[in-house]
Amino acid sequence: MFNEIVAWSLPFVPKAIVRIVAQRYIAGETLQDAIATVGNLNRNRASATVDVLGEFVESRQQAEHETRSGLAVLDAIAHNNLHAGLSVKLTSLGLGIDEDFCYRNLRSLTERARDHKRFIRIDMENSPYTTATLQQYRRLRDDGFDNVGVVIQAYMRRSEDDIRALAELGASVRLCKGIYDESPEIAFKERDEIRDNFMRLLRLLFELDMFAGIATHDKVLLDGARQLIEETKRPADRYEFQMLLGVCENLRSEIIAQGFKMRVYVPFGSDWYGYSLRRLRENPQMAGHVLRAFFTGK
Ligand SMILES: Cc1cc2nc3c(=O)[nH]c(=O)nc-3n(C[C@H](O)[C@H](O)[C@H](O)COP(=O)(O)OP(=O)(O)OC[C@H]3O[C@@H](n4cnc5c(N)ncnc54)[C@H](O)[C@@H]3O)c2cc1C
Structure with a gap:
C-alpha cells in the first residue's frame, strides 16, 4: 500500500x-559510461544489449539525432571488440511521425550493425505501436536483413498469434512480461495469468524452434524456464537469459555460474x-x- x-x-x-x-x-549519461559497463559485464561472462535512452520523439531532427547516437554505439561496440548489440525503441526513430522515415532510420542502424556483425533488437513499446513495430521488423527481413529480432510481451492477448506469424520468418524473439499499462480487453492483468502465458509462449517458441531471449527476473519463471530447457533438451545456442542492468544481480550471477548464457540490457544517456x-x-x-x-x- x-x-x-x-x-x-x-x-x-x-x-x-x-x-x-x-x-x-x-550505465551513465555518456557513451563512454555505457562502453565501460559493457566491458565489465563481458569480463563477468555476460553479453549486453545497449539502449540509448529516449522514446516518443516529436521531431524528425530528434529522431535523426537518436539514429546518429545508435550508429555511434554500434561503432564503439565494434571498435572496443565488445560482445554486445543494440536495442532500439522505434518511437525514438520516428515511428510516431512517419513510418517510412522511421524505417529509413532503422534500416541504416541495421546496415551498420550488419557491417560490424552485430545484432539489433527492436524493443516493444505500448499497444498503439505493436502492429507497426512488427511490420517494420518484417520489412527488414523482406529486405534481406537477418541480424535483427523483436520482442513479444506475455501480457498481450495477441502474442500467441504474433509468435505463430513470426515463426515463418524464423524470428529471434525476446520474451518479457511487458511494462506498459494496457487495458484488460487486450492484455492479461493478473500476475498468475501473465506468468501462465509467459510459460505457454516460451514453450511455443521452443516448439517452433525460434530463438528465445528469456527476459525476466521472476524466480517462478526462471525456474520454469530452466525446467523446460532441461525437459526439451533445448540446444544452448537457441536461447539465452536476459536481465536489466541493476536488477537482481545476485540472481544473474547464479544463472551465469550455472553455465547459462546471459545478456544484460544496458541503458545510458541524458534522457533517463x-x-x-x-x-x-x-x-x-x-x-x-x-x-x-x-x-x-x-
Ligand atoms: C532484458 C529485458 C528487456 C526488456 N524489454 C522490454 C520491452 O522491449 N518491452 C517491454 O514492454 N518490457 C520490456 N522489459 C520489461 C519487462 O516487460 C518487465 O516489465 C520487467 O522485466 C519486470 O518483469 P519480471 O519478469 O522481471 O517480473 P516482476 O514480477 O516484475 O519481477 C520479479 C522480481 O524481480 C525483481 N525486480 C523486478 N524489477 C525490479 C526493479 N526495477 N528493481 C529491483 N528489483 C526488481 C523483484 O524482486 C521482483 O519480485 C524487458 C525486461 C528485460 C529483463
Whole structure:
C-alpha cells in the first residue's frame, strides 16, 4: 500500500532524488559510461544489449539525432571488440511521425550493425505501436536483413498469434512480461495469468524452434524456464537469459555460474527520467529507497 502511494507520487518527487535512486539502472549519461559497463559485464561472462535512452520523439531532427547516437554505439561496440548489440525503441526513430522515415532510420542502424556483425533488437513499446513495430521488423527481413529480432510481451492477448506469424520468418524473439499499462480487453492483468502465458509462449517458441531471449527476473519463471530447457533438451545456442542492468544481480550471477548464457540490457544517456520511473515502479523496495534518498541524499 505504502509502495503504491510512493509509486503514484513519483512524478512529484524532485528529479534529483529520482536520479539518486535510479542510477543503479543506468550505465551513465555518456557513451563512454555505457562502453565501460559493457566491458565489465563481458569480463563477468555476460553479453549486453545497449539502449540509448529516449522514446516518443516529436521531431524528425530528434529522431535523426537518436539514429546518429545508435550508429555511434554500434561503432564503439565494434571498435572496443565488445560482445554486445543494440536495442532500439522505434518511437525514438520516428515511428510516431512517419513510418517510412522511421524505417529509413532503422534500416541504416541495421546496415551498420550488419557491417560490424552485430545484432539489433527492436524493443516493444505500448499497444498503439505493436502492429507497426512488427511490420517494420518484417520489412527488414523482406529486405534481406537477418541480424535483427523483436520482442513479444506475455501480457498481450495477441502474442500467441504474433509468435505463430513470426515463426515463418524464423524470428529471434525476446520474451518479457511487458511494462506498459494496457487495458484488460487486450492484455492479461493478473500476475498468475501473465506468468501462465509467459510459460505457454516460451514453450511455443521452443516448439517452433525460434530463438528465445528469456527476459525476466521472476524466480517462478526462471525456474520454469530452466525446467523446460532441461525437459526439451533445448540446444544452448537457441536461447539465452536476459536481465536489466541493476536488477537482481545476485540472481544473474547464479544463472551465469550455472553455465547459462546471459545478456544484460544496458541503458545510458541524458534522457533517463521516463525509463527510471518505470524501473522504480517495479522495484518492491522502491518506497524505502526513495525515502532513504530523501533523507540521506544517497
Ligand atoms: C532484458 C529485458 C528487456 C526488456 N524489454 C522490454 C520491452 O522491449 N518491452 C517491454 O514492454 N518490457 C520490456 N522489459 C520489461 C519487462 O516487460 C518487465 O516489465 C520487467 O522485466 C519486470 O518483469 P519480471 O519478469 O522481471 O517480473 P516482476 O514480477 O516484475 O519481477 C520479479 C522480481 O524481480 C525483481 N525486480 C523486478 N524489477 C525490479 C526493479 N526495477 N528493481 C529491483 N528489483 C526488481 C523483484 O524482486 C521482483 O519480485 C524487458 C525486461 C528485460 C529483463
